[in-house]
């Protein structure tokens with residue numbers, strides 16, 4: 001008898017190894033998005049991006065190439081585009097397919113693109129406006145693992161898991177059904193999930209989230225985080241539950257405590 005759930009877990013784990021091992025980043029990237037005001041590192045507010053297109057600084061899931069430089073065929077399941085209302089631009093996701101998009105924070109020369117020092121700016125802040133949540137989804141069950149909106153913070157290859165290096169990631173998710181504060185662990189403990197909001201309440205409104213990455217990392221992994229994460233990733237998806245999902249993202253930044 002083949003244990004299907006184990007096989008599925010293996011596939012998911014393998015995918016994550018593919019996603020994160022040896023990411024290739026572009027040399028000498030110097031995004032205009034770097035802004036330090038009141039000690040805040042603004043990573044993205046989408047204001048410099050063309051409405052209707054992909055955000056200019058974001059890469060495919062594996063961090064290989066900017067979305068804007070990929071073919072339409074390659075990006076057909078990347079269901080994100082920049083939208084605008086009330087004079088504000090933001091990232092809009094609409095659909096079912098699950099594809100992470102990736103904002104590298106360290107390039108292939110290991111340069112710290114945004115001059116991030118988490119010990120100076122430990123607080124990750126971001127905004128989400130959820131419109132349509134995946135039905136009966138649960139992030140701690142691979143059969144129904146969908147989220148209206150998730151932000152992942154990926155750190156360098158840490159622990160060795162079954163002879164493969166898997167980066168440590170913390171995923172902050174707005175869950176359809178899991179309670180706020182609930183945590184889950186995947187990929188041999190290398191992916192830690194923290195539920196930051198639950199259910200339909202407040203959908204249709206911009207909600208600001210703030211998490212202290214240094215504190216969360218210490219609590220979830222038991223040691224100190226590197227000074228700079230390697231990437232921020234965004235994922236909305238409804239593929240596991242067959243749901244239509246709709247969400248907006250904006251104002252991703254790192255702040256002092």
Ligand SMILES: [Ca+2]
Nearest residue numbers: 045089090250
């Ligand atoms: Ca904006």
Ligand SMILES: [Ca+2]
Nearest residue numbers: 145146237240
């Ligand atoms: Ca899914």
